[in-house]
Amino acid sequence: MRRLITIFIVSMLVCCSLWGQQEAHYTHFMNNKLAINPAYAGSKDVASISALYRMQWVGMEEAPQTQTLYAHMPMFKDRVGLGVGLIHDTHGVTKDWRGSVSYAYRIRVGDKGKLSLGLNGSIHAQEVNWTLLRSNDQGDNALPQQDKSKYLPNFGAGVYYYSNRFYAGVSIPNLLKNNLSFTSTATGVTKPTEIRHFYMMAGVIFGNKVKVKPGILLKYVENAPFDFDANVSVLFAEKFWVGATYRLQDAVAGLVGYQLGDQLRLGVSYDYTISELRNYNNGSFEVLAEYLFRYKNKKFTNPRFFF
DSSP states (O other), X not given: OHHHHHHHHHHHHHTSOSSSOOSOOOTTGGGOGGGTOGGGTTTTSSOEEEEEEEEOSTTSXXXXXXXXXXXXXXXXXXXXXXXXXXXXXXXXXXXXXXXXXXXXXXXXXXXXXXXXXXXXXXXXXXXXXXXXXXXXXXXXXXXXXXXXXXXXXXXEEEEEEEOSSEEEEEEESOOOOOBOOSSOOOTTSOOOBOOOEEEEEEEEOBOSSEEEEEEEEEEEETTSOOEEEEEEEEEETTTXXXXXXXXXXXXXXXXXXXXXXXXXXXXXEEEEEOSGGGGGOOOEEEEEEEEEOOOTTSOXXXXXXXX
16 A cells, blocks of 8 residues: 555656646756757767666655657758657656657858757657556545546757857747646646746856866746756766766756767766655666767767767
């Protein structure tokens, strides 16, 4: 029974909260930009594929877990970027899948900068396993008696500017406020819906032999407190990097990564919870892998790993 109560509480807090953040946190937000902004598609200058796994609130039963897989590439003399993505998210009795396609059109700004305008379309598949819950009252109609699922289309937009030393972007990944309710709602009761998330990101690189990159991700969710992540990463010898992140009133994190040759990069991070939830979990961690494809007909002397 304790396990079932935990499942229900986690689901309500993470998934079905009417005014809380619904999108997953990413400590590697600076390395997982396509999950946030469709205008990032193709900005690596070569084809790229990345995978991320996040385990949130280790030690808490049925806590959120997120897996992402993204691939993107430039086309038509680098004027266009195309990307595809898949996100799988589980929390409590809820499972979410989101598949997306991103399109970006880039415009040169000056000698070194590019301005990218992006759109994305997505399908959100949500499943709630109500049969994992047990009611104290037999025949309680407040809980459905069978598992439910639904498919919700959505689309988003973003703008992204970048050069060799600076990037900045704004985006809204999901513009439609789809109805998330699986049950009939009484008159006067607010229905749970997908909430719009507004993102703004920026970062800059200082130094040459040792590169320092501070970055920030600002997040605003309708009817929820303003939130932000601030990160500083340091790259040594173009191979090894370390970083630290602060997430407002939620966690502090450490990140490390290593670049294996020109094409493969691996990274891990650990979040230490500083909110009241710290007494109920052992933190969160992420694992990231990214691979850049080499083209015979394209110069590959400066892989864009740090951006």
